[in-house]
Amino acid sequence: MKLGTAFSDSVIIEQKTHSSFGKHKAPVWWQGSGRALLFTTILFMTLFVLGWRLFDLTLIRGHEYRVLSDGNRTRELIRHAPRGRILDRTGRDLARNEPVYRLIQPCQLDAKNPCTKILSQNDYQALDKSNLPPGTYVEEDYRRVYPSGSGASHVVGYIGEISAQELADPYYTIRGYRPGDRIGRLGAEVVYEERLRGRDGKELVEVRADGRVTRTLGRVEAIPGEDITLSLDRGLSEAATASFPEGEKGAIIVSRPSTGEIFVLMTSPSFDANIFSDSLSKSTYDGLFENPDLPMFNRAIAGTYPPGSTFKLVTALAGLEEGLLTGKTLIEDTGEVVIGPFRFGNWYFTKYGKTEGLVDIVKALQRSNDIFFYKAGEVIGITNLARWAMRLGIGKPVGIEIPGEAAGLMPDPAWKARTFTIPQDREARNDQWYLGDTYHAAIGQGYVLTTPLQVNVWTNVIANGGKLCRPTIEKVKSKCKDLELKKESIDLITEGMKRACEPGGTGWPLFNFGIDKFISVPLACKTGTSEFGDPENKTHAWFTAFAPLPAVALSKEGLADSNMITGDPELSVTVLVEGAGEGSDKAAPIAKKILEEWFSR
Template sequence: MGDLHISGRRWQILYFVLAVALCSVTAVYVLRLFELQVLRGREFRDLADQNRFFTRNLPAPRGIFFDRTGVSLVRNTSVYKRATPETASSVYPTFEPIDERIALASLAHDEKNVYLDQQRTYPYGPALSSVLGYIGEVTQEDLASHPEWFIGESVGKLGLERVLQNALAGTWGKEVFEMDAKGNILRSIYTEKPIAGYDTTLTIDASLSAKVYELLAGKKGAVVASDPRTGEVLVLVSSPSFDPTKLAEAVKDEASPMLNRAINGTYPPGSTFKLMTALAGLIKGVVKEDTLVDDEGELLVGGSTFGNWYFRQYGRKEGELNIVRALQRSNDIFFYKTAEWTGAEDIARMARIFHLGVPTGIELYGESAGLIPDPQWKESSLGEKWYLGDTYHMGIGQGDVSVTPIQLNQMTAALANGGVWCVPHLLKTTKKQCTDLDIDSTALRLVLDGMKAACASGGTAFPFFDGKPVMAACKTGTSEVGAKDEQGRRKTHGWLTVMAPSKNPEIVVTVLVESNEDVQFQEGSRDAGPIAKALLMEWFGRKK
């Protein structure tokens, strides 16, 4: 009996130990379960969701540009792209295009390397790229200044695409999908629709711009056309230009197609600047309506010869000229003397009143200021004195004087608009900003009479002598650049700036044709004039 009693107590102890052990193990499992389901439940649910779901970004349709007549200037197409294998692990990968079927399959297991983006196409190509610019993928440098952007996104890099990036971009959306263990898409769980960017109507005339680009084919130069009454820019074309879809070629091109010559190129204005010299002399009173200057062919100053273009080319003089006749014939002798009587400071002051020497304020980045020199500038910048020869050069738009085509266009527009200068603009929504320059009416009338005469028989702008499509008022310019050749000649650019009709002008056209290797000596009347004439024929021909 005693042995049985001891044996029973042993079993009780064993049962107790087993029960304690079982309870301990159960407690451990319960605590672990509590940790997994309660304390860390959200964490593991999130991990599970990441394995079950993937998110696809939905690009917002980028805003569309329209021209002044409602014609679409860009198109959007959705495209997929994937980080290349070599750069997939990089923070800043490079991408290759893939089709939608491959993209959707890749999204299920490699979503971080697959992107949905937009391809931007430009129907008018190079004709409007100086205005519209282009878009490109976000770079490391972009992210440093714009942390709200993300890898794979395309943003504006140049032109209005860059200026209006925030308005055009819109807000991206997203779509969340559920997938099975094999990575197959089961269903769409949630969609947040993207918000499209804002469309923008421009002042630009697309078909007229395309016509102008054809006229500039094979030439370096620029054409600007505007409405002098409002500052609306109708045409802003630079040549050569670039295809926004072939940027790699453009960057390597030695002809600099990505330089917007209309707003960035600076050139001596040549005889077109005589309009400023004339106004300055008239307003100062050193030249009057009946003032006569005898064309001597050449002037000798300190051992240097300053000749009239007509005398240099044909060996002929033009006798006595008044201000209107001098503008009609673009007589250098008259404007050498007018510049001498007026003084460089007053000529510079008049040029600056017409906003030369400063950016015009058009809605594009990187506009050049040009230069209107004076004696103080030369002393401080070059450490040299100003001489009478400098004044002579300035009086005919040579020396250190430089302007952009958009500046010269707006100078002409202010003359056409009765001495009221308007800020040039490309957006239809921009309110016109115009300033009365307070120019003496008699001085303005005489200058305009000279411009009308330049576009009539006996003037320098022979393409306009027939009065077609309408009577116009204009000024030609042939500006010298570079060093003299063996014959003592310098290369020349050709300018023509014209308002039409001559009474109550509605359009101002400025054409620059650069000297190039094929034609080193461009002339305002011969080379720039026909382009301006063709543009006006197109413009006014629509109204018949």
């Protein structure tokens, strides 16, 4: 009985213990429906987050991720448009292309702008194209070639890789330029950049993880650049380059008087434009841009020099057109003109101690008589002389397409007053215009400065009968302005120039000029020898001429020899050799070789 009682009590105690535990251990909200609500809430929140993320990935940002995905398996290759050729007037290449290859690889500094390296044909063939690093590939491209080398470099120009600064300029970005592209840097290459460059094509390809192309998905063909035909004559340019003395500095311009078309525009020293088609070493760069002889400087259009006696053509024209000189005007050559302590001599008197008596305008041009032109300048007056010089293109750019043309300088009293006003003491100022200044200006000395191109322009005015033609490197129709000059003025100056290239004149290398013993070519010319303040008394050598001459200009009867080449002038030639001596000795022989090349064709 005792045992039964004890067992029953134990059971009752255990039941109470369990009941007490359940009552105090589990919260009420955890029991029954509260626990189910919590689980349901968590489930719905999880599903909402997952659903929103799925919505974001598929609908909101789906396009972005699809593009990224496609980018991992596709690549856009650029198919470079061939740059247009530059041709001479006969269709010969002045600039053309040869195929090369670009190695494109990711750039560590900027993944958006890959690094490029130009490969030669040999480099491309030696390249293991099956084992390129990831992200590296090869594009076909073109290398610029200039067959004439240095013969026409300042006109044709060259191309160079676009810079980072240029790529940041909207002008280039909106036109689709990319890193590694090459653009015109000089001459026709930069003038006609928009027409020459063409439009690159594109090819969309599928690639594997290792970067190898598996198939082409789409293609837009490249549009080649436009071919440009210039007025230049490649053969004549090469002959002009060969005729210029090695080591001398200067320029040659050959043009067609009736249109202003440039056949030759050559500067010495020059440079081989082909070196810019490859990467330049520092030594090569320094040899071009830090060379004291300035091979990159276009002396033909940007160099300014005292024109010397070639300017007498301007003085003669001003006097005749103003009616202050005629064909009958006579001035006595006294050897010197003395003004106070200053002596203004004629070259013939200074060199040989001789005078030439009474001189008219034809003889003055034939003999380049300084005394005649001193006095002519005095009669004309500096105001009239300056006005006519400016009408002929002096003192302002004449308008050739190539950038960098200099204006030159035609001085007058107002210019001198503006220029020489630094000292405050009136007595120390040298701003007064003196008669001696007019004398110097009348013979192309003193403050007068012109470019070789400007000398060629006013030579053409005489050659074509009085039209001012804008010089051009384009093969185009005439762009000339009729100056409405008197025929008598042109005839008198032409006669004086014709006699300058005949026995008794100053252009002795061109006496009896012809292409062989049997065929002669009549021409008109003017020599020039200009001082420029050199401590060794060196002078610039000038020569300007045009040929042939019409038959009516050759004899009083208006008849020409049957073995003469006659007609309207086909070309004018202007030559400058810096610091070389006299025009007849140094510049005229160069012009002769160019004329021989032209008329022997």
